[in-house]
Amino acid sequence: MGSWDTFVQQVFNGLVLGSLYALIALGYTMVYGIVNLINFAHGDVLMVGALTALSAVALAHGLAPGIPGWGLMLIGMLAAVPVCVLISLLMERVAYRPLRNAPRLAPLITAIGVSILLQTLAMIIWGRNHRTFPQLLSSDPIAIGPATVTVTKLLVVALSAIIMVALLLLVQRTRLGRAMRATAENPRVAALMGVNPNAVIAATFAIGAALAAVAGVMYASLYSVAHFYMGFIPGLKAFTAAVLGGIGNIPGAMLGGILLGLIEALGAGYIDQFSDGLFGSNYQDVFAFIVLCAVLILRPSGLLGERVADRA
Amino acid sequence: MARDLVLNVSGISKRFGGLQALQEVGLRIERQQIYGLIGPNGAGKTTFFNVVTGLVRPDAGTFQLEGRAYEPTSVHRVAAAGIARTFQNIRLFAEMTALENVMVGRHVRTHCGALASVLRTRGARREEEQIRQRSGELLEYVGIGRLGHLQARTLSYGDQRRLEIARALATDPKLLALDEPAAGMNATEKIDLRALLERIRADGITILLIEHDVKLVMGLCDQVTVLDEGRIIKEGSPGQVQHDPAVIEAYLGRAHVPV
C-alpha cells in the first residue's frame, strides 16, 4: 500500500472519528454558549447512552431474536436518546440551575461531581468490566477508492452529517433556534422579549444529550466496547474540538470536530509509521491534549470564535 | 519656562474595530495640580485612563512620567513607576478587610519574599509591621480609620470609594488617577471628597480625575481638558472651558450655544 493510499485511508478514519467528535462537541458548545458552563459530565452522558443501548439491544434480541442488525441499532438509539435526555435535564435542574449566578468555579466543581456520580451509577448498574458491544451491522470491508471502510463507519459519517444539517436548520430557521441564539447573547433581554430562559436552557441541554446519545451508540459500535469510563477521553477530545472551533460557535464545533479527527488520525498514523510503532497509538490521546493546550494558550477564541477583550 | 511636568503624554490614538476611541489626545500635568478630564458619555475618558495606566494598548502615543519615558504595556509596571488609579466601577478586594485592601496597596513598595515570610526573619516582621502601620494611617487619612477590620464589601458606597483612594495612595504614587470618584455621592460626601483631594494635593501628590459633576470639577481643578468623541475640543482653566461654545455644544447640543 503506497503512501497515497495510507493517506486516503487515514483521511477516512479521521472523518469517521471527526464526525463523532463533532456530534459530542456540539453539546459542549451549545451549553457553553448559553450558560457559560463547561459541562464536565457531557462525556459521561455519552457513556450512559452507549450502555443503555447495550442493554436495550440485549433485551430486544433476547425477546425477539429475529430482529435484523439495523433494527437493533435503531432500538438501541431509541432507548439511549430519551434516557440521556432525561439524565441531562435532571442534571441541569438539580445541579446547574441553582448555581447559575454563583462564582465560576462552583458549577465546574459541581459538574465534576456529577461526572463522578454518573460513572459510579454506571459501575453499579453495568459493572466495572468492559462489556462487548455487539456487531450489529455487517463488518464486511467496503472499498472506496484506495480506502477500506465498513457499513458502520459509513453510517457514522452519514448520520452525523444529517444530524448536523438538521441542527443548523433548527438553530437558524426555527423559533426555538432563535430563542436559543437570543438567550445565548443576552438572557435578560431575551426574557423581556418573552423567551423563557429556563425552558430554552433545558432544551439546549436536551438536544446536546440526544446528540451525545447517538454518538455514544455509534462509538460503542465502532469500537465494540462499552464501559463506565468510556466517556472521559472522547469527552475531553470533543471539548478540545469545541474549543478549536471556537467555543459557543456551532459551525465551529462541527469544523473543530472534523479537524481534530483528521489531526488525530493522520498524526497518530504517521508518527506510528515513522517511529516504527514506538510512538504510535499509545500517544494518540496525547495529540488531542497537545492540540487543546496549544489552542487554549495560543488562540483561545478558536478558529471561528470571536476575540473578546477584557474591559476595565 | 521649565515646567515640572509629572505627566506628559501626547499623540495617543486608539481604534477599537470601527470606532476611533481616541484621536491624538495629549495632556500635560504639572506637579501638584489637580487636573480634570471631562466630556460627554462615550468621549473616551476611561479609555484614555486605561491607555495611560497600561490596561489598553494604544495604536500611537508617547508617554512620560516625571520626564522619564515609559511604555504603558504592563499594568503593574506602570503602578510601580508611580501612577495609581481607581476604577469607575469600584474594584475593591471584596472579601478582604479594608485594612487588608490598603495593605495590598503597599505590595509594590515592599519586597518581602516567600522565604523570608516563611522564616519570619526580623526584616520580614519589621516590614509587615510597617505595612500595617502605614495602612492604618492611610485609612485614617481618608476618614475611615475605624472601619479597618470590616470586610470591604460591607462598607457603604462612599466609604468604599474612600477605601479605593486609600489603597491607591498606599502605592506612594506620583500621579493619582481617579475615575469618577464622586459618582453616586450626595452633596455632603462631595464636599468631603473635595476636601480630601485638596489635602492629598497639598501633601505633594498630583491628581488627574475624570468627573461628570461639572460644579465639582470647576471648583476643584486647576486645569481641564474636554474630550468629545475621542478628540480634545478644549483645554484650559475651568473658567475658560466652561463658556467655550464647542464644549457647550458637545454637552448640550448646538441649540444651547449662546448666540
Place this chain on the structure above:
Amino acid sequence: MASFGGTDPHRRAALAATALIAVVLLVLPLAAGWLGPAWVRTLAFAALYVMLALGLNIVVGFAGLLDLGYIAFYAVGAYTFALLASPHLTDNFPSIARTFPDGLHVPIWAAIPLGAAIAAAFGVLLGAPVLKLRGDYLAIVTLGFGEIIRIFLNNLNAPINLTNGPQGITLIDPVRIGPLRFDHGASVFGLALSSLQLYYYLFTALALLCILVCVRLQDSRLGRAWMAIREDEIAAKAMGINVRNVKLLAFGLGATFGGVSGSMFAAFQGFVSPESFSLMESVIVLSMIVLGGLGHIPGVILGAVMLSVFPELLRHTVGPMQTQLFGRILIDTEVLRMLLYGVALVLIMLYRPKGLWPAPQHGVAPRGVAQPPPMPPAAAA
C-alpha cells in the same frame, strides 16, 4: 498577636488546645495500632493527604487557580524518589550501574529536596504558559497536563526504559534515618513501634511543617497578593502586583508540596505505578479542600482527614452490613467511596459552597449603614 504572658485567657486557651492536639497526635497511632495495622496505615495516608491538600489549597484556595492535574506533581515526586532509590536505573542502564556499583540509594535528606525541586520545576514549566487563562480553561488545560504526564509515565518504557511503563518501579528503598529503617519498625523510648507507626510520625511531622509554612504564607505580603489576585486580578495588577510571577509562585509552591508528599509515598509504599496518579486522585484532593473549606487552613486539614478516614470507616461497616442485609456485597466499597465523593462535591457546592469549615467572616458593617447602592448609571466615558 503581640500579647504576652500566660495571663491572657485567649493565649492560655490556645496553648491548652495545642497541647491537647499534640498529645492526641502522639497517642493516636498507638491507639489505632491496637485496632489493627490497617488503621495506622490510614492515619499515615491521612497525613500524606493533608500535605497534598495544603499544597493544592495554595493553588486553588489562596490564589484561586483551579488545577485539575495536581496529582502530576505527586507523581513527579514519587517517580523521582523511585528512580533515585531503587534498582531500576542501575538495572536498565549499565553506565549508571558502573557509576554506582552499590546501587542508587539516595538518602532521604537529599531525596526530599530533590523531589520538591523537580516538582517545582515542573510546576513552573507547566504553569508558565497557562496561568493567564481564565478559570475553567485553566482547569481543563491542567487536567490535560495531568493526563499527559500519566500517559508518558505509562509509556516511557521504550525506547529507553525510564519509567518501566504500566508495571511501575518496585523495590524502592524505605525511609532511613540514622540506624532506623522504617520498614522494620523500631523501639523508641522503650515503646515498640511498627513500621507503619514510624511512617505515621514522620508524615505527621512533615504535615505539621507544611501547616506552619502555609500559615506563615497566608498572613504575609505574598499571601495577600494571592488573595488580591483571587478577588480581582485587574485591580491587583493596578496595585503593582506582578500577577504572572505571583501566580507562578503559587503553582510552584503547590507543586513542591506535591513533590515532597510524592517522594514520601514512594518510600512508604515501596513501589509506584502510573495508576496511582489518575485524574480521580486529583479530584479526590480537590474534594478534600472543597469539602473542608477552600482557602481556610483548618478546613482543608479537616477535609483531608475526613475524606481519608471516612472511606476506611465505610469499608469496615458497609461491607459487612451489606452482607448481613443482602447476603452479599451489592455495592463494592470502592464504588461506594467514589459515589460519595461525587455526591459530596455536588451537595457542598449547592448547599455549603464555602465548605464545612470556612474562614470566619470578617466583621460586617453595623446595621443602620445603608447597603451599597447599585452601580451608578453606567457612564461609558
